[in-house]
Amino acid sequence: MKVSMPMRATAVAAALVLGLAACGGGSDEPEDTPGAAEPTGEPGGEYIAEITEPSFLAPTTNCYESECSAILDMINDPVVSTDFESGELVYDGLAESIEANEDNTVWTVTLKEGRTFHNGEPVDSEAFARAWNYSQNPKNAQATAGFLARIQGAGEGKEMSGLNVVDERTFEVTLNGPFSQFGQMMSYSPAFAPVAQECFDDFKACNEEPIGTGPYTMDGAWQHDQQIAVAKWADYAGDQPATADKVTFQMFTTPTAAFRDFQNGGLDVIQLAPEVYLEAKGQLGDEILEEPTATLTYLGFPLGTEPFDEKLVRQAISLSIDRQLIVDQVLNGQAYPSTDIVTPPIPGSRDDACDYCTYDPERAKELLDEAGFNAEGQTLQFYFNADAGHDQWVEAAARQVQENLGFDYKLQSTEWAQYLELLDAQKFTGPFRLGWSLDYPSPENYLRPIVGTNGDSNYTGYSNQEVDDFIEQGDQAGSTEEAFEFYQQAGDIALEELPIIPMWSGGAAIAFSDEVGDVYFDVGEGEIAFKEISVTQ
């Protein structure tokens, strides 16, 4: 199961991550928060990094996972970026400005002057219109089409009525309703990237050797399941960093094979999978860079089933689970206990939002008694998807619930495709495991899909007018700060009612050779910040 749809993040984000990692206790990076904005290493050189085979490189709108977006981020400039500290937009991409009208329904995007694709075509409004109109058309079945669903007329035909080219450098986007986070949303670059006409004419060829707008170009065609190489583009006129001259991404069948190659000196940068984490940790110790990722793992409740329809029972279950213990004992410390539905380090996340995410078995018992519920002889059925490393922690959590509240438990693991069908049909009769990876760095991107009425990932059947209203108010808010306040209020209600109980957010572990430096983890991307890695020469 790998569904992360990331955002690219700024170097500021990397700096923020370092700060957070300090409390996680894993980082050995220098604490130069402002300095992290500029790569300290000398430009030049080349290095080899590990990656999993991407799904698609063109059309970019078919890229909905972290591997392809890692590559596309090297060869494409984003439209805009989001500052992870303030949540505000940073214009380090193709857009010079992005402005909304008063009620956040009409957005005007102005492009920077003189930017071109790698093949010399201009990056103009037409290039955006071409790409977006292609993506929204259901006939083309693009994986990120959902991102454009807020635009007027999306999904109805060949062209959206809401996309209006004003002149070469300006276009207007009319949304179905107010949405203050549209700018942040556009920082998920694959879904909004412009497409060159040459690429548009032959997506098949373009998939093998994509034509982008970013600081790197393809260095030869994509060698499937083997490698993708990118090299610095000499004519690059943008603001994205590009330190090494050439980067080769190699693919491996198993994480162990990749790690063996790293040990063999073949790889410079590798993200450590759980399979090799302990071995690597034993050998490399503190040289491993460990960072929190923006992925949330949670247990959802089928709200239509007894006893989960009772708020107090849900709260009691949440309080009876010792998240820290599970993280330490079962997950090898490679995760961070949840304190909010929104994960760190997303702007607007909080470290004290969830009152019921602490471990307090006595209070849990009291709440269960208060609900007038007797757990003796009752069995909870826990669901999770098979072969994805969830067996142990789900059982650990189930056992804690049993120990502290008296429920018996049963575990039910299911194949992923079948699991999703059960989810879509809401057929679960007990707590079920799910994860969430962000699309764009906004609290809205966690709350609306998971706890909003009919959200894309709302499988509990939870529907609360107040939550929806607060999210709506956030969408209409005039400033980012104001929007976040509304979203947090929506979060507070959800965290009181607990249709889902947040468990933890994930962690990434990265090992790198002596040959490279300036290795950071790009949270929004869910990937290493490859553009900033420098090579020791």
Added chain:
Amino acid sequence: MGRYVARRLIQFIPVILGTLFLLHLLSVITIQIVGDPVRALFGENAPPQAVIDQLQAQYGLDDPCLETTGNPCIGMFVDRLGQYAQGDFGTNFRGRPVSDLFGERIGVTIRMTTIAIIFEIVVGIMLGVFAGLRKDKFVDNFVRVTTSILIAFPVFVFGSLALLFVGLKFGLYLRQSDWAPDWLGQMFQVGYQADYPWLSLVLPGVVLGAFSLAAVARLTRTSLVENLRSDYVRTARAKGMTTSRTIGIHTLRNSLIPVVTYIGIDIGFLLGGSLVTEGIFNVPGIGQLVFLAIQANDTPVIVGVITIITIVFLVSNLLVDILYAALDPRIRYE
């Protein structure tokens, strides 16, 4: 001989049709029970239904018979046979034709399998002959014990250990040393290196062949021991023929019939074993393709590749049967 071949060819048709149908049935029932693989591509974030419908149509998974568990989907099978006949084995979930994927990778797998077969034939027969000639002596017992150990180890354990201790620990020492020539270090690699298309496949090839090596050695030994006791050998010896001629020409040739049969079947098993070996050693061959497709739940690739492998397996069995007839006249005159 001609009639035997013709009869064998006619038998081949129901076998291949039956096998393809079983494969088809397995894939269909998997989808019916486990669920829609297209939906699974997206995970917890459900895409618009229009997108799912479009993709299902694209991958030929929109047949309504997939909704009812137990329906054998005969219509789909007939369509599939038609596509196979045209050399179309479907596309993977990333839009690339399975036959292209297969073509890109078959070379590596053939090289690795060749190394494995040469290894098992040369070393296996040699060990078998040594053990057979010195029955119940030290050599015999030594071969028995080592081959038992080889058979007892699952491929993935043996492969992982070989990768760690031979490929990494020993190989890295060679590659970093001043005295060892480059080719020697490449023979003990942790994975496939495109610059050394044969040498870097030696270790995975040996791992792949190790299991069959044990079988070949034991088969050779047993059948050699048996034949050494037969009348014609005694006669040959009595006539004063040299030992090397008695064994090398007469006994060994007769003793190799079961071994040849085994190697024929083994080609198919090697393709199956390459799934694990190529996974461990990161060899970009057919096995790795299936390995990755299983991980990604990419049904079209799994079905397409297994179909091709099945055909290869059946054809190689056919060839062995014909070869068998050539080796042993009694068979073709039955």
